[in-house]
Amino acid sequence: MDIDFAAILRTFVSECEEHLVRMEESLIALETDPDDQKSLEAIFRGAHTIKGNAAGLGYVKVGEFAHSFEELLQHLRNKLVPVTKARITLLLRSVDALRQMIPEAIAGTEELRQEHQVLSKELTANHTLQVADEPAAVQSDIHHPSVRFGRRREDSPTRMERADTVRVDIQKLDHMLNLAGEIAVAHGRLRQVLDTRFHQISEASEAQAQLERLSMDLQEQIMKARMVPLGPIFRQYIRMVRDIAQMNGKVARLAIVGDDVEIDLSMVEQLKDPLTHMMRNALDHGIEMPETRRTRGKDASGLITLKAFHDGANIVIQVIDDGVGLNRERIAAQVRSLGLAAEPEQLPDQELFKFIFEPGFSTAERISDLSGRGVGMDVVRRNIETLRGTLGVESRPREGTTITTRLPLTLAIIEGFGVGIGDETYVLPLHAVLECIELPDEARCYDRSRGVINLRGEPLPYIRLRDWFGLSNARPVRENVVVIEVDGVKAGLAVDTLYGARQTVIKPLGKRFQGLSAIAGSAILGNGRVALILDVPGLVREVIRLQAQGLTAEKDFQRTFAPSQVVTV
Numbered sequence: 001m002d003i004d005f006a007a008i009l010r011t012f013v014s015e016c017e018e019h020l021v022r023m024e025e026s027l028i029a030l031e032t033d034p035d036d037q038k039s040l041e042a043i044f045r046g047a048h049t050i051k052g053n054a055a056g057l058g059y060v061k062v063g064e065f066a067h068s069f070e071e072l073l074q075h076l077r078n079k080l081v082p083v084t085k086a087r088i089t090l091l092l093r094s095v096d097a098l099r100q101m102i103p104e105a106i107a108g109t110e111e112l113r114q115e116h117q118v119l120s121k122e123l124t125a126n127h128t129l130q131v132a133d134e135p136a137a138v139q140s141d142i143h144h145p146s147v148r149f150g151r152r153r154e155d156s157p158t159r160m161e162r163a164d165t166v167r168v169d170i171q172k173l174d175h176m177l178n179l180a181g182e183i184a185v186a187h188g189r190l191r192q193v194l195d196t197r198f199h200q201i202s203e204a205s206e207a208q209a210q211l212e213r214l215s216m217d218l219q220e221q222i223m224k225a226r227m228v229p230l231g232p233i234f235r236q237y238i239r240m241v242r243d244i245a246q247m248n249g250k251v252a253r254l255a256i257v258g259d260d261v262e263i264d265l266s267m268v269e270q271l272k273d274p275l276t277h278m279m280r281n282a283l284d285h286g287i288e289m290p291e292t293r294r295t296r297g298k299d300a301s302g303l304i305t306l307k308a309f310h311d312g313a314n315i316v317i318q319v320i321d322d323g324v325g326l327n328r329e330r331i332a333a334q335v336r337s338l339g340l341a342a343e344p345e346q347l348p349d350q351e352l353f354k355f356i357f358e359p360g361f362s363t364a365e366r367i368s369d370l371s372g373r374g375v376g377m378d379v380v381r382r383n384i385e386t387l388r389g390t391l392g393v394e395s396r397p398r399e400g401t402t403i404t405t406r407l408p409l410t411l412a413i414i415e416g417f418g419v420g421i422g423d424e425t426y427v428l429p430l431h432a433v434l435e436c437i438e439l440p441d442e443a444r445c446y447d448r449s450r451g452v453i454n455l456r457g458e459p460l461p462y463i464r465l466r467d468w469f470g471l472s473n474a475r476p477v478r479e480n481v482v483v484i485e486v487d488g489v490k491a492g493l494a495v496d497t498l499y500g501a502r503q504t505v506i507k508p509l510g511k512r513f514q515g516l517s518a519i520a521g522s523a524i525l526g527n528g529r530v531a532l533i534l535d536v537p538g539l540v541r542e543v544i545r546l547q548a549q550g551l552t553a554e555k556d557f558q559r560t561f562a563p564s565q566v567v568t569v
Contacts, residue, residue, distance in 0.1 A: 009106055012053055016102050019046035021232065024095050024239050027088055031242075032253065034083035043091070044073045050098065059105040061112050062098070068123040069094050075127050090122055092239065168225060170265060176222045177412055181505035181524065183215040188526020219505075223410055226266065230317075231259025233268060234306045237279060241304055244283045251301040252287050254279075258308035263315055264410040267387055271317075271407075274380040278319040278403050279304060281377060286323030286401055296398060298322065313415070313431065317405045326353055326395040330363040350488065353393035357381035385537045387411065388429060388520065390487050412506060416523070416533070418499030419482060421466050422473030425531040427504050427523055428493075432484045432536040436498055439479040450546050453481065453492065461547045462492030463539075468518070484536050491543035493534075506533060518542065 023046040026039035033039075051066035069091070075081045097116045104113075112120070190208050234256045245252035263271070287302030294300055305320040328349065335344035335355045344352055355361055359378040384391055388408050395401040408414065408431075416427040440453055449467035452459045462481055466473070473496075481492040504523040509516070520535040 008057075012057060013102065013106070015053070016050055016098070019050055020095050020099055021235065022046055024092065025235055027091050027095070028238050028242050028253075030083060031085060031088040040073065040077055040083075044070065044077060047073060054102070054105070059102075061110065062101055062105050065094075065101065065112065065116065065120050066098065068120045069098075072123050072126050081126065087126060090119075090126060094119060094123060170226075173222060173226050173265075176218075177226075177505070180215060180219045180222055181507070183211070183218065184503075184505055185524050185526065185528065187211050187215055191526065219413065223264075223412065226264050226410070226412070227262035228265050228268065229259060230261050230263055230308045231256065233263075233271070234259055234308075237275065237306065240276070241279060241283065244280060245287065245302070248283065249289060250283065250287055251290055252283060252304060253301055255303060255305045256307075257305060261308040261310065261315060263407070264412065266411050267407065270383050270387055274383045274405070275306070275317075275319065277376040277380050279306075282319060282321040282323065282401065286321040286325070288324055311406070313409055315407045315409060317407065318402055319405075320400065320402045322400040325397045325399055325401055326356070326393070327363060328352065331355060334361060334363050349395070350392065353395060354391070354487065356393065357391060385535075388414075390537070392487065414504050414506060414533070416502050416504035417482070418502050418531070419465075419480075419493070419495040420497030420499060421469070421495055422471050424469075424471065425499065425525060425529065426465070426495075427502075427531050427533045428482065428484065429533075429536055430501055432486060434483040434485050434490070437481050437483065439481050439494055450543070452547070455483065455490075455492075460490060460492050461543050462494055463543050463546065464494040466494070466496070468542075484540060486537045486540045489540055489544065491540045493539065504531075504533065 023043045026042040026046075029039040030036050030043070047066050047070040051063050051070055054060075054066060055063035072081075072087070072091070076083055076087070081087070097119050101109075101112060101116055187208070190211065234254075238254045238256075241252050241254040282304050283302075287304070288296070288298075290300040293302065303322045305318070307318040307320060309316055331352060332344040332347075335341050335352070338358070338361065340355055340358060341347065344355070357377050357380060361377065381391060384405055384407075388411065390406045392404040392406075393401065394404070408429075414427075415430040417430045417433045419426050419428065437455070450461070450463045452461050454460075460481075460483065464479075466475065476496045479494050479496060480498050481494050482498070483490060483492055485491075506521045507523060509519065509522055518535050518538050519532050520538075521533040523531050523533055525531050
């Protein structure tokens with residue numbers, strides 16, 4: 001039987017990374033509690049396993065380095081040398097070195113890098129030296145968390161447990177999902193035929209119902225297979241928080257809540273940058289220096305919490321810090337200087353704080369390696385909106401800040417709301433649709449692509465999607481307005497026809513169509529035609545921007561309708 005050596009190497013690399021992640025996490029726990037024997041044993045087991053596996057595959061130098069790592073750990077276990085911050089930093093640097101040298105060894109590099117050879121000597125020297133516990137210099141090139149996919153195995157799973165878990169190629173899952181989408185399309189076409197021609201044939205109706213059930217079951221199973229727990233992803237940031245805090249003379253730790261909450265695999269990569277920027281921002285602007293925290297009656301060590309939980313059809317992820325909080329006056333001044341709002345001081349906290357996600361926005365008094373250049377938080381908003389998510393900010397002076405991200409359970413399927421404009425069909429995410437109303441007669445009298453209507457006493461700015469997309473069909477006698485909301489901001493979309501709710505399998509746009517304004521994707525309808533999925537956050541921003549180009553919403557409202565013409569709907 002031929003041995004698949006490539007498969008063996010993939011397993012080796014994957015298992016090494018799992019051990020390194022666990023070792024890194026345990027090292028930081030050991031730094032907090034030097035008497036934590038359980039963490040020390042976990043680190044030792046990881047180093048011992050990597051040493052044995054590397055040697056067994058012929059990677060001698062990796063095995064020798066891991067042996068030096070293991071020897072120092074043995075001395076710590078036997079209490080021949082004490083656990084110090086300097087030794088923890090040395091061991092963390094060694095974890096980074098193993099991450100580099102394992103793929104290099106597989107690629108054919110036989111000798112270690114010069115810096116890794118020096119590091120190996122430091123490990124050996126620490127077997128006997130009484131290293132002073134001085135704050136170790138943290139390298140300035142703080143590593144970006146490299147989020148690995150897949151489920152982490154817990155300690156020593158049994159043979160039976162291993163057999164129940166498989167790693168599935170994401171391309172296979174995508175192919176299965178496409179098949180489920182095609183089944184859904186076929187089902188839709190069959191349903192149309194049955195409704196129009198063969199509704200009397202009970203056997204065909206039963207077959208159609210069975211096909212629908214099978215399609216839904218397949219879809220559900222595929223979606224479950226695509227889900228991965230957030231715990232391993234969150235734990236990638238434990239090291240980053242520790243290193244960045246030390247680099248800035250601070251002390252901080254990361255707490256994780258809800259690590260068993262699962263997220264769609266396709267969202268993991270795009271979630272990495274937003275979480276990184278939010279935590280870097282919290283460490284730089286939120287967490288105070290240890291002395292300042294003590295004078296305010298706080299623990300010298302700052303706390304950042306990554307929290308995840310389900311809320312209806314959404315996953316909520318919160319980044320919470322117990323730092324100084326946002327400076328409302330400084331934010332308002334910056335908003336005014338950038339011309340983002342006329343009277344920012346009058347805005348409620350929720351609306352004012354959202355300006356921190358604007359491009360170029362910064363209230364930092366100095367530029368640091370972490371922040372101050374006005375880039376970062378706008379990346380957060382852009383990435384989260386790409387994931388069809390929303391952001392919210394809460395802050396209390398000297399108590400801390402919470403940034404809340406709401407994400408859909410999956411990017412592959414949405415509960416959509418179909419609308420029609422002429423012969424074209426568009427889909428809106430159902431969660432963003434508040435209600436549907438008829439466009440008042442007075443509004444239809446105005447040949448305008450946008451305007452303001454009275455929604456129960458409140459002005460609602462709207463745009464005609466017909467004009468936005470440049471469609472030449474004649475306007476119908478009756479037009480409808482779909483009221484949508486994003487982060488508490490409402491806007492209206494005037495359309496011809498309302499088709500109602502429908503489950504939609506999202507298809508990505510081809511490269512030629514990427515970057516189209518207000519378009520988030522596409523879907524295949526039951527009749528085989530293609531419908532475009534609208535980018536609701538982008539449309540809301542565009543409605544508000546168009547209103548801001550003219551008069552304010554209230555003045556436009558009064559100018560569009562005289563008091564005798566106002567229609568409450």
